[in-house]
Amino acid sequence: MSLADELQSERETSTGPLVEVRDLEKHFFEGDNILDRILGNGPVAIRAVDGVSFDIHKGETLGLVGESGCGKSTTGETVLRLQEPTGGTVRFDGDSILDMAGDDLLSFRRNAQIVFQDPYTSLDPRVPIGETVREALDIHGVGTLEERNDRVRDLLERVGLSEDQFDRYPSEFSGGQRQRIGIARALALNPDFLVLDEPTSALDVSVQAQILNLLSDLQEEFNLTYLLISHDLSVIRHICDRVAVMYLGEIAEVADVDTLFESPKHPYTEALLESVPRAETAERDRDIETLKGDVPSPRNPPSGCRFRTRCPKVIPPAETSIDQQEYREVMHFRELVEDAEISIHKLAEDAGLSGLEDGDQNLNSRETAAFVEEVKGDVLDTDLTGPPERVVDEAIGHLAEADWESAATVLRDEFESICETDNPELSDDSQPVACHLYET
Ligand SMILES: Nc1ncnc2c1ncn2[C@@H]1O[C@H](COP(=O)(O)OP(=O)(O)OP(=O)(O)O)[C@@H](O)[C@H]1O
Numbered sequence: 001m002s003l004a005d006e007l008q009s010e011r012e013t014s015t016g017p018l019v020e021v022r023d024l025e026k027h028f029f030e031g032d033n034i035l036d037r038i039l040g041n042g043p044v045a046i047r048a049v050d051g052v053s054f055d056i057h058k059g060e061t062l063g064l065v066g067e068s069g070c071g072k073s074t075t076g077e078t079v080l081r082l083q084e085p086t087g088g089t090v091r092f093d094g095d096s097i098l099d100m101a102g103d104d105l106l107s108f109r110r111n112a113q114i115v116f117q118d119p120y121t122s123l124d125p126r127v128p129i130g131e132t133v134r135e136a137l138d139i140h141g142v143g144t145l146e147e148r149n150d151r152v153r154d155l156l157e158r159v160g161l162s163e164d165q166f167d168r169y170p171s172e173f174s175g176g177q178r179q180r181i182g183i184a185r186a187l188a189l190n191p192d193f194l195v196l197d198e199p200t201s202a203l204d205v206s207v208q209a210q211i212l213n214l215l216s217d218l219q220e221e222f223n224l225t226y227l228l229i230s231h232d233l234s235v236i237r238h239i240c241d242r243v244a245v246m247y248l249g250e251i252a253e254v255a256d257v258d259t260l261f262e263s264p265k266h267p268y269t270e271a272l273l274e275s276v277p278r279a280e281t282a283e284r285d286r287d288i289e290t291l292k293g294d295v296p297s298p299r300n301p302p303s304g305c306r307f308r309t310r311c312p313k314v315i316p317p318a319e320t321s322i323d324q325q326e327y328r329e330v331m332h333f334r335e336l337v338e339d340a341e342i343s344i345h346k347l348a349e350d351a352g353l354s355g356l357e358d359g360d361q362n363l364n365s366r367e368t369a370a371f372v373e374e375v376k377g378d379v380l381d382t383d384l385t386g387p388p389e390r391v392v393d394e395a396i397g398h399l400a401e402a403d404w405e406s407a408a409t410v411l412r413d414e415f416e417s418i419c420e421t422d423n424p425e426l427s428d429d430s431q432p433v434a435c436h437l438y439e440t
Pocket residue numbers: 028046047048066067068069070071072073074075231298
């Protein structure tokens with residue numbers, strides 16, 4: 001029996017999903033040191049992964065996509081228990097990996113491996129690549145040295161290198177070849193499951209497709225299950241069966257790959273798709289709404305729906321008659337008021353008034369009207385009408401008295417959205433989505 005058969009024959013698998021993730025949390029804590037405790041400062045949670053659930057079925061590739069900082073790598077590493085979760089469960093072939101110890105944990109570590117993004121830093125430059133690929137076999141004490149070396153030579157061939165490159169050093173290989181070495185290393189113990197963390201993003205575009213094709217071939221050959229982490233939608237489309245879209249520590253949407261690209265539901269998914277550069281000129285010229293600004297900090301995520309601060313489809317209160325463009329401007333105005341980021345003094349001066357900053361001046365109605373118009377002209381691009389305009393005017397009237405709190409309250413009472421107050425749950429249907437637009 002070959003070493004590969006020996007490694008394979010140790011397994012019995014069940015019929016359910018290979019990986020089941022439920023409410024997974026990984027919070028990092030900052031400021032949890034002695035000085036902070038003496039000063040009475042509690043630790044601040046960085047909610048890198050904040051209640052994530054998904055399944056990965058045997059033989060499939062689940063993509064995990066989202067912008068940088070959304071928590072993809074932390075999810076991948078926590079699923080492999082390379083990082084300990086702070087909440088939730090992960091089951092591998094039915095067994096909770098968090099309860100594993102001893103031989104069970106050892107067996108899980110053999111079955112679940114990772115391929116890292118950067119083939120340059122993940123290989124030791126002083127070690128011949130054959131020894132690097134063999135390392136996991138050595139650690140787990142599998143077979144004789146001769147058998148282990150044979151397996152490494154075989155793996156080198158299977159990933160598109162040649163067995164006589166066993167004694168070469170990483171510096172003698174190109175980026176694509178080094179990633180092939182990283183893949184051979186991950187396959188050494190004949191695992192069932194691989195986390196592929198941005199496996200092609202450090203490579204030239206010309207070799208990216210070769211590595212993705214290799215991963216597809218190996219998946220078929222070895223019946224592998226993949227979690228593919230990428231911020232690049234073209235990589236996701238090339239190789240994935242299903243996709244989970246992640247935003248700021250949460251899952252926004254899960255769908256089959258074709259459905260996701262053809263009928264995305266979540267405004268974040270739509271925005272991600274829109275931000276992909278277009279090949280066709282007609283498409284390129286389209287007036288598209290792309291993602292603006294950065295992902296907010298997981299130290300202090302927005303209330304309600306986490307995407308709402310960048311969302312083009314925030315839901316206005318039912319009783320407020322306002323279009324989306326106007327609503328977005330008013331929401332921006334609200335943020336400025338709540339953060340006291342409007343220069344009252346300067347705008348008053350621009351309106352021909354003075355001494356307004358500390359609010360101790362009583363303005364007559366003409367002066368108040370001039371100030372209101374000046375502020376609206378500065379912060380709003382569109383002309384409001386009806387009740388929304390009256391509320392905004394009233395709020396600016398409070399600003400003229402430097403009463404930021406009343407201004408914020410008036411605006412909140414009129415314009416507060418369900419997207420601010422309630423965090424939407426991932427729906428339980430064929431295309432799960434976490435967005436109030438799809439709640440009935
Ligand atoms: N060890 C850590 N300590 C504190 N914060 C961390 C730690 N690791 C990650 N984070 C933070 O958690 C958040 C999620 O990071 P993560 O690397 O998982 O995101 P990502 O989606 O994989 O992004 P990228 O593609 O840039 O790696 C980020 O804000 C990051 O700064």
